[in-house]
Amino acid sequence: MRYEILGPLRVVDGDDHSFISAQKVETLFAVLLIRAEQVVTPDQLMTELWGDQLPKRATAGLHVYISQLRKFLHRPHRQDNPVVTQQTGYMLRMGSDQLDLPLFLDLVAQGRTLAKERCFEEASDRFERALGLWHGPLPGTLGNGPITGGFSTWLTESRMECQEMLTDARLHLGRHRELIGRLYSLSAENPLRETLYRQLMLALYRSERKADALRVYQNARRTLNDELGLEPCRALRDLQQAILADDQRLNSFAVSPVA
Template sequence: MRYEILGPLRIREGNKHSTINAQKVEIVLTVLLIRADQLVSLEQLMREIWGEDLPRRATAGLHVYISQLRKFLKLPGVAGNPVETRAPGYVLHKGDDTIDAQEFPELVDVGRSLLREKRYDEAASCFAEALALWRGPILGQGGNGTVANGPIVDGFATWLNEIRLECQEMLVECRLQLGRHREAVGMLYALTAENPMCEAFYRQLMLALYRSERQADALKVYQSVRKTLNDELGLEPGRPLQDLQRAILSGDTHLMAPPPPLAMSGS
C-alpha cells in the first residue's frame, strides 16, 4: 500500500486509488502518517482536529474517527490493522508500505549529494523525480504549502515546502551547469511569480537570460525585483543580485555557461 499526502490525501493499492471523504478522519490519518511508527498522543490528535477549542466530547469523537480510519485501512484477508492503540495514544505502523512525503526528502538528499559531486545530470534527474511527487499542499489546503491545522501538520507542511524550494533551486542550478539555460528560463519565470521574495530565483533567471543572449530582459528582471523589494519591504536587492547586475552591464565573460562536462569512458 502507498500513502500519498503531497496533495489531497489518497491511498493507492495496486492501480486503484481511494480517498477519505470525512475531513477529520483525513486529518487523523495525515498526522499518523507524518509520525509513522511513532506514538501520537490523544491530546496531540485532538489539537490537530479542533485546535485549542475542544468540544465537550472530544475524546469520544476521536475514538469514532480512529474506528472509521481502521475500517478504511482494513484490507480483505489481511490480519491486523496498521493503526495500533498504545497508551497514551495511537501508532500507525508503516511496515512495507510507502509514504510519498518520506520519499521526497530522501530523493532530495540523494540529489544534493550528486550535486556536490558535480554529477549534474544525475542530480537533475533526482530533483525532477522528487518534484514529480508533488500534487499540491498537504490535505489540499492553502496556496503556499502551509495549512491552517495544528502544529504537527502545519510544521511538517512548512518544512516540506522549504525543502521543495531548495529542490527547485538545485534543479535549476543543475540545468545551468549543463548549459540548459534556455530550458531553465520558463521554469524560472514561473518560480519568481510563485515566490516573489526569493532572490535566488531572480538571480538564476537573470543568469539564464544573459546566457540566452537576452541581456535587456535580464536587466529588466533586476529592475522588477528591485521594485518589488522596495515596495513590499523597503529594501534593495542583496549583494549577489547587485553584483550580477553590474557584471551583466559590463558584459563579464565569466558569466557565460560553463563548457559541458566531458564524457568519461569506462575503465
C-alpha cells in the first residue's frame, strides 16, 4: 500500500484509492502516519482528537476509532494490520508500505543541491517532480493539535519553499514570461510572502513590463504596511531602485539566486 499525505489523506492499493470520511478517524490516521514507526501515547492521541475538551469516555472513544482505522486499513491478502498496540500506546508500522512524504523531501533536497551547483535545468526537474506528488491542498480536517497542527504548518511551508525555488530556477533559465500569471496568483494567495513579489517584479521587468513591476512593488508596500505596519524588506527595496535605474544587471540570469 501507499499512504499519501501530500494533500487529502488517502490510501492507494493498486488501482484503488481509499479515503476516510470520518473526521476523527482521519485525524487519528494522520497522527500515526506523521509519527510512523513511533509509539504515540493515548494521551497524545486524545489531545489531537479533542484538545482540552475531553469527553467523559475519551478512552473508550479512542478504542472505537482505533478499531475503525484498523478496519479501514485491513486488506484480505495481508495477515497483519499496520496499526499495532504497544505497551505505551499505538504505532503504525510501515513494513513494505510506502509514504509519499520522504520522496517529496528527497526531491527537494536534490533540487536544492543542484541549484547551488548552478545546474538549474536539473534542479527545475527535481522541484517539478516534488510538487507533482501533491494531489491537492492539505485538508482543514487534518487537525490542529500539537502534532497535526505543527506538521501542517511545516509541510505547507515546505511546499511553498519548493515552489519558490522552482521559480528561481526557471528565472535562471530565462523562462520569466511563462511565470508571470502563476506568480500573480501565488502572491494574491500569499500576500505577506515577499519572495513572491520579488520574483514577480523581476519576471515583469525582464518581460519589458517595467511599469507593472513597479506597480507590484507599490502593492506589496501597501499590503505590508496595512497588515503589519512594515516597509518591504531590503531585497524588494533594492530591486525597486534597480528597476527605476534600469540596472542592466537585472537582465542577467544570475541575479535571482536559489537559497
